[in-house]
Amino acid sequence: MTGILVLALYVGAFFGSYLILSRLLQRYFAREGFNKLKTVTFGDESAVKANRIASFLSVITVFFLWVAFTNSAIPLPKLPGPFDGDVTFTYTATLPDGATDDADVTIRVFREDIQQTLDEDGNPGREPPAPEVEPGDGFAKNDSLTVARYGFKVIPVWNNDDVSKSDGSKITHLNGQPVEPGQKITIAEGTIGLTDKGTPTFEPKTGLRMARLYLPAPEVVLERFIRLNQEGYQGFTLWEHTRYSLQRVLLGFLFGALIGIPIGYAMGLTNWSRGWFDPIVEFMRPVPPLALIPLMIIWFGIGELSKVILLFLAALWIMIIAARSGVSGVAISKVHAAYSLGASKWQILSRVIVPNSLPEIFTGARVAMGVCWGTVVAAELVAAEVGLGKMIVVASKFQLTDIVLVGIILIGIIGFLIDVGVRALENWLVPWKGRV
Amino acid sequence: MRFDLPNGGHVQALKNVTLDIKSGELMSVLGPSGCGKTTLLNIVAGFLAPTEGKIMLNGHEVTGPHPERGMVFQQGALFEWMNVRDNVSFGPDMKGMSRKESAENVEHLLDIVGLQDFKEKAVYELSGGMQQRVALARCLANDPDVILMDEPLGALDALTREKMQSLVLDLWKDTGKTIILITHSVEEALLLGERLLVMAPRPGRVHKEYRLPFADLGVGNDLRDVKKHKDYNTTREEILEMIWNMEEEIMGRAEESA
Numbered sequence: 250m251t252g253i254l255v256l257a258l259y260v261g262a263f264f265g266s267y268l269i270l271s272r273l274l275q276r277y278f279a280r281e282g283f284n285k286l287k288t289v290t291f292g293d294e295s296a297v298k299a300n301r302i303a304s305f306l307s308v309i310t311v312f313f314l315w316v317a318f319t320n321s322a323i324p325l326p327k328l329p330g331p332f333d334g335d336v337t338f339t340y341t342a343t344l345p346d347g348a349t350d351d352a353d354v355t356i357r358v359f360r361e362d363i364q365q366t367l368d369e370d371g372n373p374g375r376e377p378p379a380p381e382v383e384p385g386d387g388f389a390k391n392d393s394l395t396v397a398r399y400g401f402k403v404i405p406v407w408n409n410d411d412v413s414k415s416d417g418s419k420i421t422h423l424n425g426q427p428v429e430p431g432q433k434i435t436i437a438e439g440t441i442g443l444t445d446k447g448t449p450t451f452e453p454k455t456g457l458r459m460a461r462l463y464l465p466a467p468e469v470v471l472e473r474f475i476r477l478n479q480e481g482y483q484g485f486t487l488w489e490h491t492r493y494s495l496q497r498v499l500l501g502f503l504f505g506a507l508i509g510i511p512i513g514y515a516m517g518l519t520n521w522s523r524g525w526f527d528p529i530v531e532f533m534r535p536v537p538p539l540a541l542i543p544l545m546i547i548w549f550g551i552g553e554l555s556k557v558i559l560l561f562l563a564a565l566w567i568m569i570i571a572a573r574s575g576v577s578g579v580a581i582s583k584v585h586a587a588y589s590l591g592a593s594k595w596q597i598l599s600r601v602i603v604p605n606s607l608p609e610i611f612t613g614a615r616v617a618m619g620v621c622w623g624t625v626v627a628a629e630l631v632a633a634e635v636g637l638g639k640m641i642v643v644a645s646k647f648q649l650t651d652i653v654l655v656g657i658i659l660i661g662i663i664g665f666l667i668d669v670g671v672r673a674l675e676n677w678l679v680p681w682k683g684r685v
Numbered sequence: 686m687r688f689d690l691p692n693g694g695h696v697q698a699l700k701n702v703t704l705d706i707k708s709g710e711l712m713s714v715l716g717p718s719g720c721g722k723t724t725l726l727n728i729v730a731g732f733l734a735p736t737e738g739k740i741m742l743n744g745h746e747v748t749g750p751h752p753e754r755g756m757v758f759q760q761g762a763l764f765e766w767m768n769v770r771d772n773v774s775f776g777p778d779m780k781g782m783s784r785k786e787s788a789e790n791v792e793h794l795l796d797i798v799g800l801q802d803f804k805e806k807a808v809y810e811l812s813g814g815m816q817q818r819v820a821l822a823r824c825l826a827n828d829p830d831v832i833l834m835d836e837p838l839g840a841l842d843a844l845t846r847e848k849m850q851s852l853v854l855d856l857w858k859d860t861g862k863t864i865i866l867i868t869h870s871v872e873e874a875l876l877l878g879e880r881l882l883v884m885a886p887r888p889g890r891v892h893k894e895y896r897l898p899f900a901d902l903g904v905g906n907d908l909r910d911v912k913k914h915k916d917y918n919t920t921r922e923e924i925l926e927m928i929w930n931m932e933e934e935i936m937g938r939a940e941e942s943a
Contacts, residue, residue: 582762585732586820590776590827591752600775604766681765681809 251457254328255314262310270302277302312467318459320360321466328457331398332358335380336438340406340449341422342389349421350387354394354404355380358438358453361397362461388412396453399460404449420449465651470658473651482652483643485635491659494629494636497553498621498667501560505617509565510610513572514602530569538563538624542631551632556625563624564617571613575606608682611675618671622664697888698724699735704882704891706865708830711857711900713866713878715924717931721889722867723835729865730754730833743830752776755829757820760840763808770795770804772819776827787826794822797859798852814845821856834866838873850876851908858904871924875899875917876908883924885931893927895920 271278279285280296290296316325337355360366363374377395384390388411396402412418421427423434423441433442439453461469477487485493515522516530541559549555579602587601629638637656644652675682699721706712714722727733729740731749740747742754755776756762763772773794777787795804798818808816817837824832837853838846850873857864868874874881879900885892897920903911911917 580762582758583764585730585750586756586758586762586823587764587775587779588732588750589730589752589754589756589829589833590823591779592775593779596779600779601764604764607766679766681807 251318251459254457255318258314258317259310262306262313266306266310267303270306274302315464315467318457319464319466320458320461322468323466330456330458331460332438332454332456333360333398334358334438336436336451336453338424338436338441338451339422340389340420341425342406342410342412342418343421344388344412344419345417348388350389352385352387352389352406352410353382353391354406354449354451355382355391356393356402356404356451356453357395358398358400359395361399363397365461384409388418396451398453399455401452402450403444404451406449414447420447423449462648462650465654470651470654473649474655477652477655482640483635485640487640487655487659490635490637490640490656491663494625494638495663497556497560497625497636498618500557501625502564502614502617502621504557504561505564505621506568506614508561509568510572513569514576514598514606516569516573517576518598518602526569530566533562534566534570538620539627542628545628546632551634556628556633556636559628560621560625563620567613567617567620568610571609571616572606575609575613576602578609579605607679608675611671611679611682615668615671615675618667619664622660622667626660699728700888700890702738702889702891706831706863706880708863709861710879711864711866711877712880712882713868713874714882714884715868715871715874715878715928716884716889716892717886717928717935718869719935720884720886720931722869722884724889725884726833726835726865726867729831730756752780752827753830755824755827755832757817757824757832757834757837759836760813760816763816763819763823765807765809767808768804769800769806769808769811769819772808773822773826775823780827791822791826794825797856798822812845813841814849817841817849818852821852825856825860825862829862831863831865834864836867836869839868839870846873847908851903853877854900854903854908855905857900871921871928872912875921875924876903876911881924883927886935892931895924 278300280287280290281298284290284296284298287293287296313325315321316323317327319327320330321327335355335357337353339351339353341349341351343349357377357380359377363376366374368374376397379393379395382391382393389406390409390411392404392406392409394402394404406420407413407418410418420443423443424436426434428434428443430443430447431445433440437454439451442450442452444450465473474487479486481487481489512522512526516526517523538559541562545555545559549558583601583605584597587597592600625636626638626641629636630642633639637660641653641656644650644656702721702725704712714725716722724733728735729747731740731747731751731754734748747754764775767775770791773791774784774787777791778784792804795801798821800815800818800822803811803815808819811819820837834853838849841849853864853866854877856862866874866877868877875897876899878895878897881895881897882891883893883895884890899911899914899917902914
């Protein structure tokens with residue numbers, strides 16, 4: 250239900266912001282430069298340029314939706330929230346002889362994440378006491394208790410009554426309305442009802458926002474991010490978790506490239522090497538690195554070595570194939586020209602084949618880095634002592650969703666930065682790519 | 686030259702091609718596609734070993750590529766990871782010559798081909814015509830005895846092509862190199878060929894040989910004036926007719942076998 254609402258709001262934001270902004274800010278929606286002169290733009294890919302306002306709004310929209318669906322303290326529009334505070338309803342107990350008595354139930358609904366909040370002194374919050382109420386007269390006495398938001402409470406109203414349930418006291422009315430066991434009545438603060446056995450229940454209204462357990466508010470995640478940097482989690486700070494993950498990826502990729510690129514060149518240059526390595530490469534290429542995790546753990550344990558070897562294997566086949574296709578991508582006329590200019594085999598390799606295969610190698614490196622980054626997180630999810638993946642999986646076991654979110658956001662950002670970095674390196678080293 | 690095919694058959698790409706090329710000659714080779722021009726050039730360059738016969742140069746047999754035979758390819762044979770100067774210096778570098786030793790010659794060649802303002806440019810920034818100038822200079826930097834050109838101007842537009850034809854003629858006269866030039870443009874073959882070889886297909890063979898005055902006339906002159914020469918058009922028509930008939934023959938044969 251909530252999912253459909255999120256989707257509807259998102260789609261609405263996509264079309265709505267376009268319809269509104271394209272009228273308000275026409276200047277930014279006009280095509281620029283030469284594209285302005287093109288009359289045919291639908292179908293001309295070169296005329297399509299990312300609208301940066303849209304990119305900005307896209308990020309903002311995600312943030313707004315995030316806030317709107319949480320109990321965030323950020324003053325932005327939010328969906329109806331859960332009920333918070335005191336609520337009182339009346340129950341009517343009827344005895345077998347027909348005598349009836351009314352009594353009040355007062356319930357204090359407190360925030361479900363009260364223990365994760367801090368008061369002014371820096372102490373964790375505590376559950377509030379039940380409100381104080383007078384017992385009242387009659388055989389049914391007034392009750393008072395507490396329940397957390399998003400919670401559910403079965404109310405043992407007979408505990409303080411003069412006549413107990415086993416004596417034949419039955420609840421027949423709630424707030425004056427007659428109810429049968431199993432029925433529910435909706436009130437402004439939530440739902441009251443009777444269980445199948447006739448005991449009153451109360452479920453505070455949840456609204457449409459998510460509990461902290463499912464979706465922590467942005468400021469909670471930010472605060473967790475800061476605390477992870479200061480205090481760390483599971484004995485390591487966030488930076489250390491990140492550094493270990495990155496170090497594994499870089500080491501694994503480095504060894505994969507160091508071994509894989511020469512093998513790829515050999516496969517592209519000699520019959521023997523191609524025949525020798527072809528079966529292994531063709532066999533190992535389709536094996537997802539994730540499938541190797543159990544074997545790596547059996548062989549090398551859960552330490553650094555097993556991770557680095559796993560990532561080495563993840564990068565190796567990709568780099569072999571990239572280097573091999575780099576060699577096959579060398580135009581034969583270049584090789585012929587170099588031979589005619591007096592180059593030796595070694596000079597052909599170092600001066601013609603290696604530079605000419607750089608674009609392919611960089612493409613392979615980008616793929617390999619992406620695969621390695623995905624694999625390291627997965628490997629840490631399975632078993633590790635430190636690392637972003639391990640941080641996430643341990644946090645999820647303790648229902649610390651905010652740490653999980655910090656980890657996921659960080660993994661995404663680092664993956665993106667790796668790709669940007671490799672691409673920048675590529676532009677610097679292979680400026681001729683796509684221009685020949 | 687016989688190629689074995691994967692299906693067990695074979696193609697006689699060249700048969701009984703005997704040529705004696707004198708030092709300093711400029712010979713253009715013309716023929717319909719598939720007549721073995723490129724195969725012939727690859728054998729001369731040493732990229733292919735002939736099944737029968739041999740190539741002799743300077744008193745020894747050709748067995749593989751060697752700097753004594755420079756190549757100029759149609760396009761895409763420049764090293765785009767090097768700038769213009771490094772491309773031209775490639776040959777001397779391979780010989781182990783220091784940049785100091787080769788610099789003077791390289792600069793001179795770049796000036797000759799008209800690239801004095803583009804020495805530091807990346808190759809991929811140049812137009813097709815300028816790239817071929819680099820290719821010419823790169824080949825000359827090695828001071829080869831024979832220059833083999835495989836449709837060097839084939840990918841250029843008609844206007845650039847005319848300019849480049851003059852350049853090739855001038856370089857030929859200045860350097861006195863022996864040049865074998867493959868082309869499928871009849872005009873280019875006429876203008877640049879001191880000797881003109883027309884080849885016929887299946888098996889590839891020498892069909893007719895001409896000795897033409899136009900190359901000498903064209904040196905230092907406007908090539909458009911050469912085209913007004915009284916013999917130019919008659920020879921051109923004659924050769925076109927010849928190739929046209931060969932093409933007809935190939936098509937006819939293909940239809941028969943189909």
